[in-house]
Amino acid sequence: MANPEAQTPDKQNTLFLGAKTTAPGVTHILTGYKESDDEREQVRDIIIYNIPYTWNVEEILGELTLWGKTIKLSLKWQHKYQTLRVKIVLNSFTFPQFNKFWTIDWEFQAVIHDIPVDMTMATLWADRKPQPFLTTCSASAFKIIQTSKGKRKLVKYFENWEATLKALGTPQVCLENH
Known part of the structure; x- marks a missing residue:
């Protein structure tokens, strides 16, 4: 589980999964998922562009479950789109595709x-x-x-x-x- 007292680079802009917020300025999300030793080679840091700004954190995390288990997520709003930086454990389907x-x-x-x-x-x-x-x-x-x-x-x-x-x-x- 995520530790709300953990130090982060920008504590005021960090949301721990499950916290309630309506502010669109949230930039960091920690899900609390910690990869196991067996999953370490499947962890990737990925940048995803052109996500509609209307998608909220729950929708984004829901879509990311198709790729694997999200560890952390950073969002940057750019007019009508968002750019994501995701640390994720890729699943058994996505991992081989990513490596190609x-x-x-x-x-x-x-x-x-x-x-x-x-x-x-x-x-x-x-x-x-x-x-x-x-x-x-x-x-x-x-x-x-x-x-x-x-x-x-x-x-x-x-x-x-x-x-x-x-x-x-x-x-x-x-x-x-x-």
Whole structure:
């Protein structure tokens, strides 16, 4: 359990889970969860961007249970979005996905890094419809991004978290005409 008397970097902005507050200025949440020795290698410090400002702490922690057990959470409000920094014990599904360098946020998107040069808008969207590579994983939209260093990635967007999880757990199959 969290110790309310514990020293924190900013005691006045620390909320211990279960405490009541309506102030939007809370920046640190300590859940009281302490990882076991077996879980230590699964602990990660993750930054999550673009969380709607309307989501309260309980909603955020509820969504994080899909990823694992939250140890602590810091929030930073930025106009209509929040940025989170989460120390979390990733669960057995999320941990292997995280170690494969996936990127995801609560706008329900996933990224495939270093896509082949021949994967283009034309090959992914032909005859005015998405190709099986996109429909198999239930992506509702996509875009290709190229960095100034020539690296390319495919960002897929999904309707909900369940569709995103399904896509992350499904091996990606190459396009038929490649």
